[in-house]
Structure formats: structure tokens, C-alpha cells
């Protein structure tokens with residue numbers, strides 16, 4: 001049958017009125033009828049509701065853009081491999097979904113609506129299963145990685161070096177989902193802080209968030225010799241191979257990780273482009289990687305590292321640079337100016353990324369040249385964090401439409417448990 005996207009949107013918007021209740025009903029029904037499926041999901045289901053609604057939202061809102069939807073579902077299908085999701089699990093989820101829609105969209109529910117959702121769900125499953133099967137031919141569902149170094153740079157911050165048990169393909173600027181033994185089935189994404197190396201080692205910068213389960217485990221309860229699980233690399237904050245423009249890298253806190261990977265990739269490529277790395281921190285004490293950045297700067301004349309302190313008094317000195325620029329990163333960027341010929345890459349706390357992208361737009365940089373994984377970062381609240389509402393693709397605010405290869409809409413599944421997409425804070 002041909003699908004009328006309006007029917008899907010209309011019924012889904014009824015569900016959005018009571019997302020918490022609807023998700024509770026959905027999972028209650030799913031687990032009551034299929035108790036064995038509970039083992040695929042994490043202990044705390046809070047963030048799971050967001051994942052479910054995000055995936056359903058994409059199905060409902062993106063029928064008018066079938067290529068985009070198909071690419072999203074293929075990524076979702078591949079990513080569901082690490083949760084142990086099998087083709088035989090999909091019908092049970094579909095039955096619970098239809099039952100939930102029938103209940104929560106009762107006012108607009110009809111035989112036609114049921115047929116439309118059944119067809120849309122079947123088609124989504126086919127795409128996800130086919131993508132997972134293709135992926136299984138070349139990659140494991142996850143990698144076991146040994147912690148070979150744990151460098152505690154501050155009470156709440158560690159730089160971890162990991163050795164995956166097999167080659168984990170990725171591009172500088174991407175991130176990997178991480179699971180610790182302490183929190184089974186809970187995955188959190190971390191940007192890889194180095195370009196691919198011959199020895200396959202990966203470095204992660206981890207700040208323990210106050211309510212961060214995985215980040216707390218990685219910073220405080222992980223030692224060399226421990227192992228973690230890694231999912232496949234994702235993310236679109238990678239270098240544009242067709243560009244030879246100079247680069248502006250804006251990094252807030254541990255948002256330094258992907259910026260550093262990009263610097264390493266440029267250094268390895270030997271392709272000369274001037275790079276300004278604005279490294280934002282609250283105080284001089286928070287510049288946890290400055291020594292290594294200065295080393296890189298001394299090795300590469302094309303690299304200029306500019307520390308920017310937001311909470312430090314004017315002209316704070318820490319023995320490094322007196323009178324360094326200070327203030328919020330977006331303001332400093334505007335003060336410095338002259339970025340319109342650059343490609344920009346922005347990583348860090350979501351509000352900082354959003355404000356920085358807006359500032360760059362004001363300075364004349366086209367959004368196609370401003371790369372970030374903001375939607376992904378925003379989709380990542382800590383397990384107990386606030387839950388943003390699902391938005392139709394392309395309506396994520398001014399910063400949301402930036403990024404290479406469609407990062408604004410290429411929302412990816414980064415969370416724990418099956419069925420849907422993560423909406424957690426990056427690295428929680």
C-alpha cells in the first residue's frame with residue numbers, strides 16, 4: 001500500500017502529548033508479553049523512553065525524505081547489533097508499538113492508521129535487519145578493549161588509553177560508545193582523542209559528570225588491565241576531504257578530544273593548512289592537556305593553540321601565556337574575528353556548541369562549513385538528566401542545521417538498549 005505520511009504524523013503527535021506514559025505502557029506491554037526481552041535493556045529505563053520516541057519520531061516525520069530515513073534506519077540497524085537485537089525480536093516490538101498507538105492516539109486511530117503504521121514499521125525493520133546483516137559480514141558487534149593506561153589528570157578527569165582486541169575502524173573526529181563492567185548494558189559515547197595509529201590504540205578524555213554512571217566508573221573505578229566494551233565508531237565531525245581551507249577548531253573542556261584527533265590527522269597527512277585551536281576551559285587548572293598541546297604546537301608551525309579561560313579574572317597568569325583571551329568562547333571568537341575563510345569544527349558542552357555555531361554564522365561562515373555533532377551531543381543526557389522533546393528533523397534550531405554530511409539530521413543511536421535512538425549527554 002502507499003503510505004500517507006499525514007496519518008503517521010497525526011497519530012504520533014498524539015503520543016507526544018504523553019511521552020512518559022506512552023513509553024511506560026509500551027515497555028510494560030513488551031516485557032509482560034516477552035519477559036526475556038528485558039535482558040536486552042539497561043537496568044534504568046529512563047533514557048530508553050527518549051530513544052524509543054526519537055526513533056518513532058524519525059519514522060513518522062521522515063516519510064517525505066525516504067533516502068534520509070533509510071540512511072538513518074540503516075545506521076540504527078547496524079548499531080543495534082551491540083545490544084544483541086536479533087531479527088526475531090522485531091515483531092514483538094511492533095505488536096507493542098501498535099498497541100501503544102491504539103491506546104494513546106485513540107482519537108485519531110482507525111484501520112487505515114493501523115495499516116499505515118504496520119507498513120511503516122515493517123519497512124523500517126527490513127532496512128534495519130538488512131543493514132545489520134551486511135555489517136555482520138565485516139565487523140563484530142562490539143570490541144573488547146583493555147585499558148593500558150589510566151592518567152588521572154584531575155579529581156574528575158582521566159585520559160584513558162585503550163587497546164581494542166581487533167582493529168576498530170574510525171576516522172579522526174568520530175566517537176565510540178563505551179560500556180563498563182560496572183554498568184552492564186549502559187553505553188555512553190566518547191570522542192576518540194587521537195587519529196588512527198598503527199598500533200590501534202585509542203585515547204579517550206573522560207570528565208566524571210555528577211550523575212554520570214559510565215563517566216564516574218571510567219574516571220574513578222577503572223585501572224590498567226581492566227577491560228571495557230566499545231561499539232562501532234560514529235559521527236560526522238570529520239575532515240572534509242575536498243577542502244584545503246584553513247581550520248578553526250573550537251573545543252570546550254573535554255570537547256578537546258575530537259579536535260586533537262583532527263590535528264593529529266592533519267599532521268600525519270602532511271597537507272599544510274593553518275589551524276587555530278581555541279581551547280576553552282573555566283580556569284587555568286582545567287587546561288588538563290595544555291602541555292601536550294604546546295608540544296604539538298612546537299612540532300607543527302601551522303598550528304596555533306589559544307587557551308581561552310571563561311571564569312578566570314582578566315589577564316590571569318599561570319606561567320603559560322599572560323593576558324590570554326578570556327570570556328565565553330563564542331564571545332572571544334567574535335572579538336578575534338577573521339574566520340570567514342575557514343572550515344570550523346566545534347565540540348564541547350551543547351550550549352557552548354550552539355552559541356559558537358550561531359556566532360560563526362554571524363561572522364559570515366556558511367553553516368555547511370561549520371561541523372559539529374550537536375544533535376548527537378544533545379541527545380545524550382545523563383541517565384537522570386532532562387529529556388529534550390523529539391523534534392522533526394531539520395527543526396533543531398539555528399545550530400542544528402550545520403555540519404558535514406548532514407550531521408544536523410544524521411542522528412545516530414548511541415545509547416543502551418534496543419529500539420530507538422539515544423538521547424543522553426555526551427559521555428555521561
Ligand SMILES: NC(=O)C1=CN([C@@H]2O[C@H](COP(=O)(O)OP(=O)(O)OC[C@H]3O[C@@H](n4cnc5c(N)ncnc54)[C@H](O)[C@@H]3O)[C@@H](O)[C@H]2O)C=CC1
Pocket residue numbers: 191207237251252253254255256257258280281282286308309310311328329330346347348349350351352353355373374377425426427428
Ligand atoms: N564531540 C563533541 O561535541 C564532544 C562533546 N563533549 C562534551 O563536552 C562537555 C565538556 O565538559 P567539561 O569538560 O566539563 O567542560 P566545562 O563545563 O568545563 O566547559 C568547557 C568550556 O565550555 C564553556 N561553556 C560551558 N558551558 C557553556 C555555556 N552554557 N555557554 C557557553 N560556554 C560554555 C566553558 O566556559 C568552558 O570554556 C561535556 O558535556 C561533553 O559531553 C566532549 C567530547 C566531545
